[in-house]
Amino acid sequence: MKTIVTFIRPWNRYNRGEIAGFDPATAAGLIGIHAVPYRPAEATPAAIPAAAPAPAPTAPEPAQSFETAMAALETPAETAPKAAAGADLPVQGRRK
Template sequence: MKTIVTFIRPWNRYNRGETAGFDPATAAGLIGVHAVLYRPAEAAPVAPPAAPEPAPAPSFEAAMAALETPAETAPKAAAAGADLPVQGRRK
C-alpha cells in the first residue's frame, strides 16, 4: 500500500505542490523535510458561487453596420503614388 504525500520543496524529480504515492518507508523519510501527508480537502477547493451570465453580444449585422462608414466621410486615398515609396525599387 502506498502513502500519498504532497511536496513542499523540490526532491528528486518532484516539484513543490506535486502529489505522489510512495511506499511507507520512503514516505516517512520525506514527511517533514520535503513533503507533508496528502489531505484531499486541501486538494479540492470549493467552487465559488456561479456569477450571473453576461449580456449577449450584439448581432453580427449590428456590429458591421457600426463599422461601415459612408464613402463621403472616408479619407481620400493619396494621389496615385505621390510621396509613397515603391516596394522593391532601387535607388
C-alpha cells in the same frame, strides 16, 4: 498500499506542489522535510458556493485590417533618416 504526499520542496525528480504516492517507509522519511501528507479538497455540495450568473457575452471589437496594420508598421521606417552604410553594423562586423 501507498501513502500520498504533496511536495513542499524539490526532491529527486519532484518539484514543489507535485503530488505522488510512495511506500509508507519512504513517505515517512519525506514527510516533514520535503513533503506533507496529501489533503484532498472537500467537494461536498454544501462546501461548493453557488455560482453567480455568467455575464452576458459582449461582441468582440472588429479586427484591424491587414493593410492598416502593415501601414502602421511601415510608416516609421519610411520617415526615419537614412544612416551611414556601415553605421548599423557592430564593431566586430566592420571591415578595416
